[in-house]
Amino acid sequence: MTIGFILLLVTGALILFGAGQRVLDRLRLSDRAAILFIVLIIAGGFVPDIAVTDRFAFNLGGALIPLALCAYLWIRADTALERVRCLVAAAVSAVTIFALGRALPADPDALPIDPGWAYGIAAGLIAYVFGRSRRGAFIAGTLGVMLSDTANWLYARSMGADQRLVLGGAGGYDVIVIAGLLAVLLSELIGELLERIKRGRRKPTREFVNGDFVRREQP
């Protein structure tokens, strides 16, 4: 591999690292945990795919680490209701993503944005509607794509194609990771926008510190 190739690839990885760390930081993870997860996602992407059967495999960084993060966030949810909302949002996202894949034009250039981005935006909106939760958004984005991918694989096989499923095979650049991160960003953006509209020109009463909202002390 040439120096130029490496420079280009490293730049992409650094941008993913910076953006990913900032997004995961919004999930009530500590700075250190956010960095650890994004490093595991990027590094795990370089590990060869793990084959479960001849026709099904998964990637460490693109599927297993995001799934583990989903499980961690789900377990740490505050209430049972939030956990249920997360799962429902993930299921609805999966159906929406699957339907979007079939309904959108086949050529990526016919869309104003990359289809993978559209999935993240859909998951973010759905998660926000279901629970106004950043954690819910991440779970809806990542799990939604995983479930949709699995359903599509089953569909292709039912149509006679000897298709192979490699969940998260593109590692940190896989649509599973991108959709999860984008969903959080969107959820955050909607939340902040609505909050700003609500409070007008008054100063915020809460601020986001170390992955959690804390009440700002009034002067």
Place this chain on the structure above:
Amino acid sequence: MTARRARSAALLLAALVLMPLCAAPARAETDGDCLYTLLGPDGAMLTQRGGRMYVGDEYIAGNDMWYRVVSVDDAAQTAAAEYLGSAPEADVPAFSALAEGGKDGDGKKLIAMYSTHSDESYVPEDGTASKWKGAGIYDVGDSLKKALEARGIEAVYSRETFLPHDADAYNRSRRTAEELMKQGPDALLDIHRDAVPAEQYETEVDGEDISKVRLFVGRNNQNAAENKAFARQIKAEADRMYPGLIKDIFIGKGNYNQELYPHALLLEFGTHEIEKEKAMEAADYVADVLDSVLYGASAKAEGAKGTRGGDVARGIGWAVGLAVLAAAAYALISTGSLKAAWQKLGRAASEVSGGLFGKGRK
């Protein structure tokens, strides 16, 4: 189990069961239904494409005339282009030091290939334009693989399928592209066929009736300059070796997984209406051209194998610039004022860089 949990579980189950029912046929662009015509400044047809055209798309015709789309009429499925002049010559490394350092010293010759649109077929032999099993495009890919191997080049052609032919196909094939990329190939090729009338792809090379080949570059990615330069190198060499083989270069909207690799390229071998045999024969000539461009002894070949410093700088600038712009837009939208956005960006930069850049929270 409480009634609420039972309802949620039922909803979840229903959603998963209903998912395959959403599998209505995607808007396939494989059979010539979506056929756009590019018109030159004089109103004459320059080319057609089995897919949409957009303002900003570029077109380098077979005679190296260079055009850019300035308007699109979706109702008429036409696009108007302005003439930009003669396409710049395919260049040798601008930063020779980088290119020198970039030469692979292991002597390994490797080209990786896959076919994102795994159903693409050729009507005359395959009977249909789209096949879910045994699609004709794999015969063309196999021909290219064999032709490359006959020239001492290791060719890896993934026969994985990425069905259906829908908006998600490139996300699915990205996983295979990423896997192939790990082997460090000299080029990563996505093998396709077009969906325009056959006569546009018919040509004669060395007295043999074969299919032309279109090179397709996605312009929305950080590697676009490098991808485009690679395509121009291939066209220039093909024009010298086998005039008429390369139909043209279309530089369209989208990324087509080309953001993954600087030497990624999409090749259209003929069209759904042309005889597959002609596309398979074209593969033999394309293998010759690739061999010459990537592994030939000329300075031009060395330039293609290395990475041009100017293109690398453009690619990095593109990626970093976009990231900074996105971060600034996000900060501005979420805070509502320039001052607060600046502070937010400063805090983020400080946290990500461990205090090296930006200003941390006091």
